[in-house]
Amino acid sequence: MLMRALILLVLCECMMLEAQLQVGFYENSCSKAEFIVKQEVTKAFFEDRGVAASLVRMHFHDCFVRGCDGSVLIDSTPSNTAEKDSPVNNPSLRGFEVIDSAKARLESVCPGVVSCADIVTFAARDSVELTRGFGYEVPAGRRDGRISLASETRSFPSPAFNVNQLTQNFKDMGLTQEEMVTLSGAHTIGRSHCVSFSNRLYNFNSTMSQDPSLDPAYAAQLKQLCPQGSKDANLVVPMNPASPAITDEGYYTDILANRGLFTSDQTLLTNPTTATQVAQNGRNSFLWKTKFAFAMVKMGQIGVLTDTAGEIRANCRVINS
Structure with missing residues (x-):
């Protein structure tokens, strides 16, 4: 807890946090949001410890394309190949079912409140903690994007980069x-x-x-x-x-x-x-x-959608109709 407090204090003093993102964003609207996500991540972790790395990677891959808007979660359709089905992500990116489970529980208790983008960000933090990294507070309030294009993953850093x-x-x-x-x-x-x-x-x-x-x-x-x-x-x-x-x-x-x-x-x-x-x-x-x-907190602020931008998806895989 001391480390979390220190990290948050330094961030508030040394970085300009997105004004619309707040630690404890769901305190009044869905008080158990972060707890529920952590439960689902922990459950998945003890079934498959490799899922922690997958969820951290998912956060990277989401934020580096269109910002941290949950677009990496959207399924492809007959008319569009989504990010998750680009060669960068398929078949290597895993953990989507963990996000699905957390979202389903959250929709049952707080329908239409917690964004998929925030779930991904919380899940990455929880994965770092479960693998003995330092925990940190996550400023939340992201909203979900409505566009996911496999072609845009070309901007992601390659393992062959210098x-x-x-x-x-x-x-x-x-x-x-x-x-x-x-x-x-x-x-x-x-x-x-x-x-x-x-x-x-x-x-x-x-x-x-x-x-x-x-x-x-x-x-x-x-x-x-x-x-x-x-x-x-x-x-x-x-x-x-x-x-x-x-x-x-x-x-x-x-x-x-x-x-x-x-x-x-x-x-x-x-x-x-x-x-x-x-x-x-x-x-x-x-x-x-x-x-x-x-750095994870800072990365989690890339290109976020807030206020009335985007939407809160009911199903993280599908854009609201």
């Missing part, structure tokens, strides 16, 4: 380079499909078969898990093998040992400033977890 591309991508979202390094630490939990990094293992370029920035022993392990030419699109590996279900500094220590899974991870050592931040985060778990909480 540090300059990552910096610009996050800058476009109103986030600093340091916040980019901090938020990249979310890769300390969860798994990745082999297809997202197999280019680093085989046929890297015209002169080298393997990415020279990748630790050879780690590359050998990855090749065993991700055989060249495999047709199995469901092959996955942990992004931080030592502690794949714990929000800790392991992501940064992996990078320092040349064991960053993606190009977009290992590239953080190619810039003096980001390399220094990687080293600092790797040495000080408390520092990184604190910065991560700040």
Whole structure:
């Protein structure tokens, strides 16, 4: 509780929070909103601990396309391919059923009150806590978007990006380079499909078969898990093998040992400033977890819809008729 209070105080003093977003937004209109979401996330977590990483990732993928408006939850229709069915999200993005369960319970007690966008944001926070990261207060009051286009996910950062591309991508979202390094630490939990990094293992370029920035022993392990030419699109590996279900500094220590899974991870050592931040985060778990909480709150304010904009979806998968 002390850490939450500190994070909120610093945010209020050092950042201009969206005026329409408030901590405790549902206190009067649906007092158990956050409790219900946490119950559903916790239930899902103890059935499948990997769902925590999926829900954190869902929050990223929602906010980086059209802002944090719940558009990543919308199902495709015969006339439109939605965000969730783009190659960036399908089949790798999971956890939609957790949002559905929370929404169904909330609609039964507070119909038409709690937005899907806020549920996603609460669920990400709860997932960070469940994996031993620092909890933080979530300013709420987001409303749900009515547009979801697979074509717009092209703006999402690629695992093949270099540090300059990552910096610009996050800058476009109103986030600093340091916040980019901090938020990249979310890769300390969860798994990745082999297809997202197999280019680093085989046929890297015209002169080298393997990415020279990748630790050879780690590359050998990855090749065993991700055989060249495999047709199995469901092959996955942990992004931080030592502690794949714990929000800790392991992501940064992996990078320092040349064991960053993606190009977009290992590239953080190619810039003096980001390399220094990687080293600092790797040495000080408390520092990184604190910065991560700040950055998650800030990211959760990207492009939010408030007041009368958007809608409150009755079903997170479907735009209200």
